[in-house]
Amino acid sequence: MRNVLPMLAVASSLALAAQTTPPQAARTYTTPRQAELIQQFQDFLAIPNVAADPASLRRNADFLAAQLQQRGAEAKLLTAPSLPATVPPVVFGEIKTPGAKRTIVFYAHYDGQPVTPSEWDTGKPFTPIIKQVDGEPRIYARGAGDDKAAIFAQLTALSALQAAHIPLQANIRFVWEGEEEAGSTHLEQILTANRDLIHGDVWLVCDGPVDQTRRQTLIFGARGDAHVQITVYGPNRSLHSGHYGNWAPNPAMMLVQLLAGMKDADGHVLIPHFYDGIVPLGPTEKQALATAPVNDDMLRQELALGHTDGGGKHLLELINQPSLNINGISSGQTGAHSTNSIPPTATANLDLRLVVGIDPKTQQQRVIDYIRAQGYFITTTPPTRDELLAHAKVAYIQADPGEPASRTPIDLPIATDVIKAIESARGKVILLPTSGGTVPLDAMERAANTRTISVPIANHDDNQHAANENLRLQNLWDGIETMAVLIAMP
Amino acid sequence: MRNVLPMLAVASSLALAAQTTPPQAARTYTTPRQAELIQQFQDFLAIPNVAADPASLRRNADFLAAQLQQRGAEAKLLTAPSLPATVPPVVFGEIKTPGAKRTIVFYAHYDGQPVTPSEWDTGKPFTPIIKQVDGEPRIYARGAGDDKAAIFAQLTALSALQAAHIPLQANIRFVWEGEEEAGSTHLEQILTANRDLIHGDVWLVCDGPVDQTRRQTLIFGARGDAHVQITVYGPNRSLHSGHYGNWAPNPAMMLVQLLAGMKDADGHVLIPHFYDGIVPLGPTEKQALATAPVNDDMLRQELALGHTDGGGKHLLELINQPSLNINGISSGQTGAHSTNSIPPTATANLDLRLVVGIDPKTQQQRVIDYIRAQGYFITTTPPTRDELLAHAKVAYIQADPGEPASRTPIDLPIATDVIKAIESARGKVILLPTSGGTVPLDAMERAANTRTISVPIANHDDNQHAANENLRLQNLWDGIETMAVLIAMP
DSSP: THHHHHHHHHHHHHHHHHHOOOOHHHHHHHHHHHHHHHHHHOOOOOOOOOTTOOOHHHHHHHHHHHHHTTTTTTEEEOOTTTOOTOOEEEEEEEEOOOSSOEEEEEEEEEEOOOOOGGSSSSSTHHHHHHHHEEEEEEESSTTTTEEEEEEEEHHHHHHHHHHHHHHHHHHEEEEESGGGGGGGTTHHHHHTTTTHHHHHHHHHHHBBBBTTTTTOOOEEOOEEEEEEEEEEEOOSSOHHHHHHHHTSSOOOOOHHHHHHHHHOTTTTTTTTTTTTTTTOOOOOHHHHOOHHHHHOOHHHHTTTTTTOOOOOOTTTHHHSSOOOEEEEEEOOGGGGGGOOOEOEEEEEEEEEEOTTOOOHHHHHHHHHHHHHHTOOOOSOOOOHHHHHHHHHHHEEEEEOOOOOEEEOOOTTTHHHHHHHHHHHHHSEEEEOOOBBBOHHHHHHHHHOOOOOOOEEOOOSSSSSTTTEEEEEEEHHHHHHHHHHHHTOOO | OOTTHHHHHHHHHHHHHSSSHHHHHHHHHHHHGHHHHHHHHHHHTSOOOOOOOHHHHHHHHHHHHHHHHHTTOOOEOOTTTTTOOOOEEHHHEEOOOOOSSOEEOOOOOOOOOOOOOOGSSSSOTOOOEEEEEETTTEEEEETTTTTTTHHHHHHHHHHHHTTTOOOOOEEEEEEEOOOOOOOOTTTHHHHTTOOOOOOEEEEEEEEBBBBBTTOOOOEEEEEEEEEEEEEEEESSSEEEHHHHHTSOOOOOHHHHHHHHHHHHHTSSBTTTTTTTTTOOOHHHHHHHHHHSOOHHHHHHHHHOOOOSTTTTHHHHTTSSSSSSEEEEEEEOOGGGGGGEEEEEEEEEEEEEETTTOHHHHHHHHHHHHHHHHOOOOSSSSSSOHHHHHHSEEEEEEEOOOOOOOEEEETTTTTHHHHHHHHHHHSSSSSEEEEEEOOOHHHHHHHHOOOOEOOOOOOTTSOOTTTOOEEEEEHHHHHHHHHHHHHHHOO
């Protein structure tokens, strides 16, 4: 009889665990602890996470490794042999489950987009504050939505499952990147150097926003992205616009004339071959797209848009096409700082979103060929005086390595299991063949020899990549439930 | 006999004065005192003079009034009855000459263009420094060339004439404005309120640069100037370019397409009626233009320009035409601060240089009509949400009162006398019918019931209206000679 009681205790604990589902565990854990959890999230958001500040990025990494260890996970900071110490490491965490048949990898990133503090209402992107929007609380800070929310939801889901004594069934791995907003420059190199650690049956890429209806969304691919920075030249110093206007060429005028021809009035790109090579969607993807909610009218109201590009096509359809966007343009000064001058240079930054079938280099080259066809002499280093004098029009082009697009079939068995698990907690999910935004899925799939499915949790209106980035707190509580079912899935 | 000696002494002093010409007096005074004069000029330049800082502009005015008084001139700060105390006053100085047949008024301005310190090599626009350029010293500071040089040359010329005991022949008045770079908003009002004080037979407008050959230049008119600031609208907040690119209109793309059509590849303005109403040059003006130096090739080399606008016409010819210049354009961010986003707005500041026959309002209206013809709904206040939703394209236009162009006939008797006086000191001068840059000549002529002739002294390559503004010191020494002959002229 000596052994009976302990055995019964174990059995009873298992019975209790079986009664508590992962979503229940998440709610039971978070509801009484909201204030405490918000404070913990604020502490995380208060650590600056921009590429220009590698020391702070490293503080994020150390913080996260400690958080993993506190929850009983093994934690390591991963890098590659030849990389300088300033490259932000990948934070790796692992919970091995004896007898597990699957390994599920959770990807997210702890770095954020660059900040211009003066554009933020608070002036302080790393001093998180809570504000009510439409009667609901949101937390404002760089990284709140993109993408510290996902990391914090995973850590909290882990705590909730442990508090409810729900045993894990799969091996769980966490891969949290520190260079996503800088173009994931070293991700593939780091993953390849740690191939055995980071392999999994599926990578769940927890980044980006859910659908505008706020329903949980699963996304099976992402557009790629490639950048082209264009600088054109006028006089070699700023000139008085009165004394030289009509004679000295104005680089701002040159640049607007160059860019204006790249698109028609509907936003269709006119650069030759821009749409060549697109791999079309399959029937399952087309079906998913056809049943996904169309939020265009709501969005148009929300964004106060008097018209949209795309000749009447829906947003979800249009993000399955490549795009060309002016991220920024600048020459001289505007507003109160404007002076009567002919500026020496004008610069525009373009981003080119890519779909499966068009790689970054190809698309960048099409843009460069177009610029050359407009009579520009192209340089890839700042032009010399001789080059400027020898050519009527000179364009200095900076192109980044870019990131190709990727797409996982929606009907893959692991995909079916993930959909089923999430729907058990969050109801009918929205399935999208691709995300408009870019995640380095292609690099992950190559390096980890896996497939990817994106599981975003942030609100669509989170101002990611802009000032006043925020997370609607309900998205955090919902996201913790979603992460709990995925961490606990078979 | 008692009175003979004093009388002889006076006669001998007059004889000595007769032997010393004004240019000689200037050289004799400045040559042994260059270091001391440079220090005095630096003290003047160290007083900040931007419109955003009215307290410092007032310090400039007080400083100048004291300088005038030290040289025996009456000095006053002029304003108009209804103006707030923050409006920079006109510094007025007067030296009455008994028996004078003429009153000569010297206009200059003590305010400078706005500054962006980060763009200056020193980071400090009001900490003057001396640097050698092509083996010649220049002084760098905001206002060095535009237009504190002229004021300092006038003060020093006065000292030089007094040191050489050269008696004046005309009544001399100084009118030094503090709002020229802010569009001379209150100049006409202040002049009108002080009409009797500021009247003169001629106003010598000492502003702007001399010809690129560095020869003394006289200019008989100025282009006017009017501004249009255009803001166009995309989404009401910055959007992720991946999630919304192809669908949400990009205001930078809208703006470049709007601006691109305003000019052809040669810089000819395509806005309907833009060149309508121009009053052509008379035969004397055409003759002056035909004999003025053509410095285009030298300038093209100096400015590293691979081409020029205007279809092969010369600079001097082109500045007798109206112009349209993009002073600045901005949307989103460029370079290292660029983010993957669709910016909410895009702004451009245009300046429209005017010639006699086209007034500011007319030219601004032509631009506005053009924008409307491109399908834009025009607002003159920031657009409301309803306006944005109701119109595919909305442009918020801010137009300033502007400044009309002006032209004085070169063959006027007072003009002939001024030319003769300057040529006695500085050799053959260059006569130009108009300046490309704008001076509020029209307002001066109306308010002071006078005619204007511009007598610039700054070097053409002084970076006026830009960072690293400077004055070539030789231009200062030459300018003091020029001012000495003009102050001493009959």
